[in-house]
Amino acid sequence: MKTVVVVGGGGAGAPTVRQLSAKLDPFRHKLILITSRPHFTHLIGCIRAAVTPEGGFDEQIIMPYDKLLTNGNGTIIIAEVSAIAEHGSRGGGTVTLDNGKVIHWDALVLAPGSRWEGPMALPKTHKETKMWFARWQTWFRRAGDILIVGGGAVACEFAGEIKDLDPDKRVTMVHNAERLLNKTYPNRFRNDVQQRLLSRGVTLILGDAVPEAALTSGKVVTRNGITLTPDLIVPCRGPHPNTELLISAFGHDVLTPSGHVRILRTFQLPEHPHIFACGDIADLKEQRQIEKYLSHAAVVAKNVLSLLNGESAQERYKGSPETMFLAFGKSGGASYIGYGWGMTFGDRITSYLKSRELFVPMIREKYLGLKT
Secondary structure, eight states: OEEEEEEOOSTTHHHHHHHHHHHSOTTTEEEEEEESSSSEEOGGGHHHHHHOOGGGHHHHTEEOOTTTSGGGOSEEEEOOEEEEEEOSTTOOEEEEETTSOEEEESEEEEOOOEEOOGGGOOOSSHHHHHHHHHHHHHHHHHOSEEEEEOOSHHHHHHHHHHHHHOTTSEEEEEESSSSSSOTTSOHHHHHHHHHHHHHTTOEEEESOOOOGGGGGOSSEEOTTOOEEOOSEEEEOOOOEEOOHHHHHHHOGGGBOTTSOBOOOTTSEETTEEEEEEOGGGBOOSSOOOGGGHHHHHHHHHHHHHHHHTTOOOOOOOOOOOOEEEEEOSTTOEEEEEOSTTOEEEOHHHHIIIIITTTTHHHIIIIITOOOO
16 A cells, blocks of 8 residues: 655645545555644635734634545644655655654655744644633733734735734834835735835835844844834744755755745656645746646646556646735735736725635635535
């Protein structure tokens, strides 16, 4: 019996397991998901969950794995992987868990996601996560002057959510580029996002930065000499790919200078055809968003099946259009859909597409097999 091990039960790992569970023959194959949390955490909803208890998103974004495995085909192990080993060029190897248990694999799928900071650096258990959100909700409620360090999508949404919570709160964003977001998106959309935040009373300090040491200080002096005295500092400088395990196993050569895993369009690691990497850690010329990871999962699942049947992996990932849906509270936001010339939308459409429900029903159904 051949064993498929998937490491990581997040936005890429969970749908990969679900697709494999539906296709693997339980009499010929064993499927194992190793994940550090006993539940799925819907990161998109974490921003509102951290800012306010309204809407109950601090509970909604914690989703069970009850229906992840089709017909119960597979096993879920709650543990951390401490080491990866490969046994020669023919494939196969082992993963070692933090409890010392060693698990054999014939095909290995790595989807460990990213490391976050600030309110997004969530603990592991359900109880700890609820306490974490409650703590941040208290801090946001009490703070009258809030500094957000960063200008990407997460930073923009935090600013919008805080202003939705209380328009009178002073919110300042410091971002090292001259525009919010990044160059993936057209300037007309980036300018529109800036104007929407400015119209809500958010102060933007662009082309500047907050020194690392100032993140824990009551007084902040930016790189350009601006002095700020916030009640609360919210670091939103972007995630880092969770790739330490690969470095330990195969050295730094498996990573790009940005720290992502070098992959083929089949999601296989070059020189390691029985190891796949997908989701946040994969080196792809696209923005890392959960909406794309169903497509990652479909390609990985098909290629894993091919390898188990003694065939080569032929399915190739063709990429996904770039989109951006920014929720600025329950009824506002800005959206970009990169089809054709690139379409942009404002509060009304964004509220319908994302802001009200934060994709919770879609994630529950399509990624986890749960009822909406």
